[in-house]
Amino acid sequence: MEFWIHNDTPIGPLLLAGGQTGLRLLSFAASRRAQKPNPGWQEKRSSFTDVIQQLDEYFCGKRREFEVPLALDGTEFQLRVWNRLLQIPYGETLAYGQLAREIGAPRAARAVGLANGANPIPIIVPCHRVIGSNGSPTGFGGGLPLKNRLLALESAQRPLLFTGEPS
Secondary structure (H helix, E strand, C coil): CCEEEEECCCCCCEEEEEECCEEEEEEECCCCCCCCCCCCCEECHHHHHHHHHHHHHHHCCCCCCCCCCECCCCCHHHHHHHHHHCCCCCCCCEEHHHHHHHCCCCCCHHHHHHHHHCCCCCCCCCHHHEECCCCCCCCCCCCHHHHHHHHHHHCCCCCCCCCCCCC
16 A cells, blocks of 8 residues: 655655655655656555654754665666665765766766656655766756755755754
């Protein structure tokens, strides 16, 4: 059984979906590629308490790593890319070409970009940390302005959620 909820965040509503094995989907409601709950899924907020708390902490600038069980489903190549994304430290970036070299596919920068774009759990699987070879942010399912906001958050420029404390 799969469960889902819509969760309001400082970057807009997110669709969260998953089941017994973990989080399967995080979709930006405002994206041109926004996903909708499947008819067979059941709305159940209590299934996502930990995910919501960790996302809130991240947006406040208080969480650098997520401890959420993930149920990633993709091709072997996509899984290699997504698992490498999970290793990019908070506040750091990696170019598509470098990522391709690091997963043993040095000529596959475009394929890495496609796998990055197909990431079903952005933010938690931090595809926003992958940039162009010239250092500029490129491509992001939530749009470049959001990618820039996430990178600014991680570079300690400012939290995305007001915490009541001076920043």
